[in-house]
Amino acid sequence: MILPDIAAQMDAQALPLDWVGMQGIALPVTIEGHRVNARASAGVNLIDGRSRGIHMSRLYLALQSIEQDELSPLVLRRLLSEFLDTHEGLSTAAHCSLSFDYLVNRPALISSLAGWKSYPITVDASIKNEMFHVELFVRIAYSSTCPCSAALARQLIQQQFLDDFAGIELQEEAVLAWLGSSEGIVATPHSQRSEAHIKVRLATNDDTMPFRVLIDSTEAALGTAVQTAVKRADEQAFALANGQNLMFCEDAARRLHVAMQALPWANGFSVKVEHAESLHAHDAVAVSEWRW
Structure with missing residues (x-):
């Protein structure tokens, strides 16, 4: 029995489409030797305006072919080339996006404790105008302490000191007790949990994905990444780091801009920071881009 193929019938409107495909596809991928649950989107453009559709099953089967391979730019280029080979005459551009959580075991600041942190990552790969690009996106949480709030808090503490010790001969023990x-x-200054949204375009198409380097560079530039398991000594060290690392959202964006420019494999980037204000009912945001 011959099954009907409605998609093969021509569309009278004859309109090309920029993008046709699928999203939300469950797919295991291999990251640094480990199997990771990912969500994929895949698609191609449709240059033949008379065609009713693309061959979505071919995209789906091509995605399955990369499950066992270590995820890399070369693997993604091969995948997109297969998308186009199976749509010859229909498509000239292809795209694939993979989203997953990247787990890193982080030590505490002082104690021997450690815990897992999850970093949401998206890998976007595309072939368009015969050019291949891979972009990495990661979201990283950190703490930000407001410099203005810190200055205002110090002023109040200074004034309180003058009020409490006016005309009194200073004694070390009394001052220490007062400070405690x-x-x-x-x-005290106000701090807030903040997020850095980093998107980097890779300059080279080699066999590696620099997930860990990108994350570590971001957290080092910010200086106050959120912690996992802590003891009181770790919490105190975190308070010290916040006190010595005051930043507006503009400061954070500039730090990250410099850090991303120093990455030898970054051919362009977009940095966005969001400080979820504890003073205001809105967020503070800053964006910086380079070669985008």
């Missing part, structure tokens, strides 16, 4: 009390430290 809520009567002395009458104000």
Whole structure:
């Protein structure tokens, strides 16, 4: 029995389409030797305006062919080339996106504790106008302490010191007790959990995906990445890092811009930081791009 192929029938509107494909495809991928659950999207353009559709099953089967391979730019280029080979005469551009969580075991700042952190990552690969590109996107949480709030808090503490010790001969023990009390430290700066959204275009198409380098470079530039398991000594060290690392969203974006420019394999990037304000009911945002 011959099954009907409605998709093979010509469309009277004859309109090319920029993009046709699938999204939300469950797919295991291999990252640094480990199997990771990913969500994939895949598609091609449709230059033949009379065609009713593409061969989605061919895209789906091509995706399955990369499950066992270590994810790399070369593997993605081969995949997109297969997309186009199976759509000869229909398509000239192809795209694939893979999203997954990248787990890193992070040590505490002081103690021997450690814990896992999850970094959401998306890998976008495309062939368009015969040019192949791979872009990495990662979202990283960190703490940001407001420099303005810190200055205002210091001023209040100074004034409280003058009020409490006016005309009194200073004694070391009394000053230390005052510094350790809520009567002395009458104000503290506000901090907030913040996020850096980093998107980097790779300059080379070699066999590696620099996920860890990108994450480590981002966290090193910010200086106050959120922690996992902590003891009181770790929490104190984190408080110290925040106090010595005050930043507006503009400061964070500039730090990350410099850090991304130093990556030898970055051929362009987009940096966006979001500080979820604890003072305001809105977020503070800054963006910086290079060669985008």
